Amino acid sequence: MTALLEVRGLRAGYGSATDVLVDIDLTVEEGAAIGVIGANGAGKSSLLKVLAGLLPARSGEIEFQGSRLANESPSARLRRGLVMLPEGHRVIRSLTVEENLRLAAISRWPRGVRSRLDEVLPMVFDLFPVLRERRRQLAGLLSGGEQQMVSIGRALVSNPRLLLLDEPSLGLAPVVIDRIYESLGILRQTGLSLLVVEQNYTRLNDLCDRLHVLRLGKVTLSTGGGIDNDEAIRSAYFGHEEPSAATIRQNTEE
Ligand SMILES: Nc1ncnc2c1ncn2[C@@H]1O[C@H](COP(=O)(O)OP(=O)(O)OP(=O)(O)O)[C@@H](O)[C@H]1O
Ligand SMILES: [Mg+2]
Numbered sequence: 001m002t003a004l005l006e007v008r009g010l011r012a013g014y015g016s017a018t019d020v021l022v023d024i025d026l027t028v029e030e031g032a033a034i035g036v037i038g039a040n041g042a043g044k045s046s047l048l049k050v051l052a053g054l055l056p057a058r059s060g061e062i063e064f065q066g067s068r069l070a071n072e073s074p075s076a077r078l079r080r081g082l083v084m085l086p087e088g089h090r091v092i093r094s095l096t097v098e099e100n101l102r103l104a105a106i107s108r109w110p111r112g113v114r115s116r117l118d119e120v121l122p123m124v125f126d127l128f129p130v131l132r133e134r135r136r137q138l139a140g141l142l143s144g145g146e147q148q149m150v151s152i153g154r155a156l157v158s159n160p161r162l163l164l165l166d167e168p169s170l171g172l173a174p175v176v177i178d179r180i181y182e183s184l185g186i187l188r189q190t191g192l193s194l195l196v197v198e199q200n201y202t203r204l205n206d207l208c209d210r211l212h213v214l215r216l217g218k219v220t221l222s223t224g225g226g227i228d229n230d231e232a233i234r235s236a237y238f239g240h241e242e243p244s245a246a247t248i249r250q251n252t253e254e
Helices: 044-052 074-079 097-108 113-127 129-133 144-157 174-189 202-207 230-238 245-253
Strands: 003-012 021-029 033-037 057-064 082-085 162-166 193-198 210-215 218-224
Touching (some): 033 044, 044 082, 074 082, 074 097, 097 113, 113 129, 129 144, 144 174, 193 202
Parallel strands (some): 033 193, 082 162
């Protein structure tokens, strides 16, 4: 498979503070789904922000569709099809579902928007039929899961090649998470590439071709295919100094 996104030796951080991302190597092939898991503060959102152009890289290279992204603005990256869904359900609460989707499309297609929207809106509504029913309802009145659907819909109308998703399961009930992940699986089948970050791998394991564990800004483990070694994941996720369950039990019994 051809690489759509290639990240090599990436370092990044905020202000004058130390790096929060250290020597990250990552590849997303055309049509692939790649997952990154890590605890609070591991650097997951920072990684996506660097890719979307919201946080500058301190060193390293990012190539998208074969050309470097070094100086491209967030909107230039968006126009090239690198689309990020930030953490939380980002919708404009005072606009209707349909207005949310139309506004997102305008940022991508300043001209000729209407004709493209006529093609993509039905696609979003087919993926999430509940949004078709609620298209005239204010987005702020929707449930968390429905807002996440609008948020995904907003990303889709901007015609992504690679979707960067920051904890799409955050704050949602398990049944709603299933629905969201089902939709990501459908999108993947249409050829869309995905890079998804989460705090746990339960859902990602089914969706993704590979998973990377991120800890304190470093990739500590990469898997091809499904995860079958929980202990290796645990230690990559928490670090080797993390006490094992047996030690914790022993310590608390003394
Ligand atoms: N705007 C910021 N200014 C300074 N430091 C920041 C900023 N945003 C994040 N950080 C720091 O960067 C590190 C990585 O944070 P990041 O938000 O990328 O983690 P995360 O893996 O997304 O965590 P979470 O699961 O809580 O969302 C943390 O140490 C955090 O304190
Ligand atoms: Mg985060």
